[in-house]
Amino acid sequence: MAKKVLKFGGTSVGTIERIQHVAKIVKKEHDAGNKVIVVVSAMAGKTNELIKFSKKISNDFNKRELDVLLSSGEQVTSALLAGALIEKNIKSKSWLNWQIPILTEGEHSNARIVNMNISKINKFLEEGVAIIPGFQGISKNGEIMTIGRGGSDATAVAIAKLFNADSCEIYTDVDGVYSTDPNKIPLAKKIEKISYDEMLELSTLGAKVMQSSAVQTAMIYDIPLEVKSTFTNRKGTKIFNQQNIDYTKSVTGVAYSKDDAKITLIGVEDKPGVAANIFEPLNQAQINVDMVIQNVSSDQKTTDITFTIKREDLLKTKKILENNKNIVYKNITHNDKVSKISIVGAGMVSTPGVTYKMFRGLADNKINILAISTSEIKLSVIIDEENTLNAVKKLHTIFDLD
Amino acid sequence: MAKKVLKFGGTSVGTIERIQHVAKIVKKEHDAGNKVIVVVSAMAGKTNELIKFSKKISNDFNKRELDVLLSSGEQVTSALLAGALIEKNIKSKSWLNWQIPILTEGEHSNARIVNMNISKINKFLEEGVAIIPGFQGISKNGEIMTIGRGGSDATAVAIAKLFNADSCEIYTDVDGVYSTDPNKIPLAKKIEKISYDEMLELSTLGAKVMQSSAVQTAMIYDIPLEVKSTFTNRKGTKIFNQQNIDYTKSVTGVAYSKDDAKITLIGVEDKPGVAANIFEPLNQAQINVDMVIQNVSSDQKTTDITFTIKREDLLKTKKILENNKNIVYKNITHNDKVSKISIVGAGMVSTPGVTYKMFRGLADNKINILAISTSEIKLSVIIDEENTLNAVKKLHTIFDLD
Numbered sequence: 124m125a126k127k128v129l130k131f132g133g134t135s136v137g138t139i140e141r142i143q144h145v146a147k148i149v150k151k152e153h154d155a156g157n158k159v160i161v162v163v164s165a166m167a168g169k170t171n172e173l174i175k176f177s178k179k180i181s182n183d184f185n186k187r188e189l190d191v192l193l194s195s196g197e198q199v200t201s202a203l204l205a206g207a208l209i210e211k212n213i214k215s216k217s218w219l220n221w222q223i224p225i226l227t228e229g230e231h232s233n234a235r236i237v238n239m240n241i242s243k244i245n246k247f248l249e250e251g252v253a254i255i256p257g258f259q260g261i262s263k264n265g266e267i268m269t270i271g272r273g274g275s276d277a278t279a280v281a282i283a284k285l286f287n288a289d290s291c292e293i294y295t296d297v298d299g300v301y302s303t304d305p306n307k308i309p310l311a312k313k314i315e316k317i318s319y320d321e322m323l324e325l326s327t328l329g330a331k332v333m334q335s336s337a338v339q340t341a342m343i344y345d346i347p348l349e350v351k352s353t354f355t356n357r358k359g360t361k362i363f364n365q366q367n368i369d370y371t372k373s374v375t376g377v378a379y380s381k382d383d384a385k386i387t388l389i390g391v392e393d394k395p396g397v398a399a400n401i402f403e404p405l406n407q408a409q410i411n412v413d414m415v416i417q418n419v420s421s422d423q424k425t426t427d428i429t430f431t432i433k434r435e436d437l438l439k440t441k442k443i444l445e446n447n448k449n450i451v452y453k454n455i456t457h458n459d460k461v462s463k464i465s466i467v468g469a470g471m472v473s474t475p476g477v478t479y480k481m482f483r484g485l486a487d488n489k490i491n492i493l494a495i496s497t498s499e500i501k502l503s504v505i506i507d508e509e510n511t512l513n514a515v516k517k518l519h520t521i522f523d524l525d
Numbered sequence: 526m527a528k529k530v531l532k533f534g535g536t537s538v539g540t541i542e543r544i545q546h547v548a549k550i551v552k553k554e555h556d557a558g559n560k561v562i563v564v565v566s567a568m569a570g571k572t573n574e575l576i577k578f579s580k581k582i583s584n585d586f587n588k589r590e591l592d593v594l595l596s597s598g599e600q601v602t603s604a605l606l607a608g609a610l611i612e613k614n615i616k617s618k619s620w621l622n623w624q625i626p627i628l629t630e631g632e633h634s635n636a637r638i639v640n641m642n643i644s645k646i647n648k649f650l651e652e653g654v655a656i657i658p659g660f661q662g663i664s665k666n667g668e669i670m671t672i673g674r675g676g677s678d679a680t681a682v683a684i685a686k687l688f689n690a691d692s693c694e695i696y697t698d699v700d701g702v703y704s705t706d707p708n709k710i711p712l713a714k715k716i717e718k719i720s721y722d723e724m725l726e727l728s729t730l731g732a733k734v735m736q737s738s739a740v741q742t743a744m745i746y747d748i749p750l751e752v753k754s755t756f757t758n759r760k761g762t763k764i765f766n767q768q769n770i771d772y773t774k775s776v777t778g779v780a781y782s783k784d785d786a787k788i789t790l791i792g793v794e795d796k797p798g799v800a801a802n803i804f805e806p807l808n809q810a811q812i813n814v815d816m817v818i819q820n821v822s823s824d825q826k827t828t829d830i831t832f833t834i835k836r837e838d839l840l841k842t843k844k845i846l847e848n849n850k851n852i853v854y855k856n857i858t859h860n861d862k863v864s865k866i867s868i869v870g871a872g873m874v875s876t877p878g879v880t881y882k883m884f885r886g887l888a889d890n891k892i893n894i895l896a897i898s899t900s901e902i903k904l905s906v907i908i909d910e911e912n913t914l915n916a917v918k919k920l921h922t923i924f925d926l927d
Contacts, residue, residue, distance in 0.1 A: 139581040179541040181612040192604035195597040202594035210583040
């Protein structure tokens with residue numbers, strides 16, 4: 124008898140028929156003798172509808188009230204799923220954030236779960252299935268707090284941790300994590316097992332299967348995850364610690380992000396604190412800087428700094444840089460039609476020649492590399508956007524992922 | 526500086542634009558120096574949508590979960606209205622049932638408010654407007670409870686009572702209580718002042734302006750009500766104690782209900798307990814019996830009992846009567862195309878001739894009376910349904926209401 128946390132995303136509970144289908148999956152796990160806690164998202168589209176309502180009223184809708192507003196979405200799904208299970212003669216109950224309670228810290232719309240009372244639910248699990256709305260909790264002052272978009276994943280992982288669950292299964296509308304985008308690259312293959320950090324590199328780069336901070340939490344507490352489809356019976360992707368994975372391939376997947384822009388500051392004064400002076404104002408303006416590359420300076424006095432941002436932030440970023448009196452540079456250039464291609468793999472570090480293979484593969488296909496950045500398990504290059512899919516396909520083949 | 530409870534019904538908050546309009550009304554009351562508590566319903570159609578969801582899952586959807594489900598509707602409106610007020614620079618906050626808390630007793634979907642903690646909100650009223658979702662509370666075990674359809678009126682009256690408010694204003698989509706149905710009878714006139722009991726007789730008969738149990742509570746605790754339109758600036762209808770009303774007319778209004786059916790049991794044994802034996806099984810089957818008329822028996826041994834029910838309950842009712850072994854009668858007849866016409870007026874009791882005037886008016890128009898029932902402030906007759914509007918018009922004129 125295992126203790127399982129099952130999480131169902133918005134599309135999995137997007138209609139009443141789908142909620143009834145989810146009830147079947149839950150019933151199967153329950154009938155198999157497992158203790159089951161279910162975490163649900165709002166019905167697909169619901170959260171966006173509520174946000175649209177709030178934006179009609181104000182572009183700066185009060186954050187406390189926004190959390191009261193948005194938390195209603197998961198409440199609805201929880202009650203419907205509990206009702207659907209009871210209809211199937213399974214004892215079940217929805218547990219709202221304040222009924223448990225789930226305690227959070229931090230700010231409205233960006234809180235994090237710090238604790239929850241597990242005794243009542245543990246007792247209830249002896250007889251029935253507990254349904255918990257994801258994405259929310261209460262502050263110590265009794266205010267409703269939400270934990271950011273996609274936060275139901277974080278709820279599921281936090282619950283798996285606090286209840287010491289044997290597994291945490293993330294049901295979604297795709298059947299796992301792929302070696303690259305299956306919608307664009309038909310040869311993409313489902314990954315059976317992946318490490319937390321590979322998953323993080325892939326998901327921040329656009330795999331969009333699971334919320335990154337939830338994967339991080341799972342990594343910290345070593346909670347095994349499984350991403351699988353609500354709509355098929357196929358096996359999903361298991362997410363573990365690196366140690367538990369036997370790497371036969373050096374590269375696990377190829378990810379890409381589009382809509383990027385690249386800015387280069389040429390001839391920046393090379394002295395301590397200059398990078399901080401550049402990026403602090405960008406951070407204050409909530410501009411998300413992705414890759415940062417700084418070369419060793421040739422003349423020991425100045426250096427070039429390149430970084431990438433979302434394309435939509437380009438104008439704002441240039442303005443901030445140009446008005447920034449704390450930095451001295453000769454020139455500023457930008458390219459607003461670039462994309463980032465990354466190969467990800469925990470096996471990379473122990474396989475010689477991966478870097479060389481990637482660069483050679485791109486060169487053979489006449490794809491120019493505009494910038495390079497590496498980490499232990501990831502190698503990213505910036506290229507012209509028009510070459511994106513071609514580059515991904517070639518790398519996918521080169522690293523035996525087809 | 527007055528303490529006011531303002532309640533806005535579903536159509537009043539049916540769209541974002543309407544919620545913004547409500548915010549204007551609330552702001553005006555707040556700017557005038559009043560302490561304002563606002564009670565809101567769910568956006569029009571929302572509760573029905575959620576009920577439809579639940580019915581798709583089960584015809585007997587779990588009542589606890591139904592309350593969790595439905596209470597989300599008012600939560601959404603509360604957050605949106607609080608946000609709209611904050612956008613207008615008015616300090617405002619939504620207070621959910623468990624945050625206050627509002628304590629209820631009774632069963633799911635039919636609970637009643639018994640108490641609430643007023644200290645936190647009283648303190649908050651010093652600086653801002655409190656928004657409270659209607660229709661809900663929590664049980665002493667911390668379960669969400671709803672208080673029946675239209676229950677937001679009951680919430681408003683309970684809050685007016687507990688906070689000792691100076692007034693309780695029910696904003697809705699009509700601008701008051703009319704002397705008869707203004708949609709059908711163009712000569713219907715708005716009533717400026719009406720007593721609680723007249724209002725009760727009118728609303729149970731189909732005026733549909735306010736929930737009856739809320740009017741009852743207001744009557745018991747002598748809380749002055751005002752029903753007015755959200756969409757016009759016109760004066761509404763004030764609802765007081767009889768003593769505060771100066772009656773110049775014997776009849777205040779003419780109400781009618783359609784879709785009724787009449788059943789007569791002929792030759793019922795005339796002995797103690799016979800009425801209880803007839804109506805107890807109907808009550809158990811949740812059949813709502815409206816008028817009951819029993820004539821003195823002519824032979825001292827048997828009597829005839831006539832009663833009215835909703836037409837949709839006719840077949841079910843006949844079946845129960847025919848299978849009921851505890852009652853003896855000679856024959857059973859029914860008429861499934863009847864309606865009930867009632868004249869209502871607290872001044873009736875002190876005005877001679879009202880009864881005669883009504884019967885004469887109907888007779889002059891060749892409208893046959895099938896049954897009669899009277900109370901201190903109401904006189905109801907059952908007639909053939911086809912004569913309904915004609916009868917209402919004639920009585921409206923006869924009693925100087927045009």
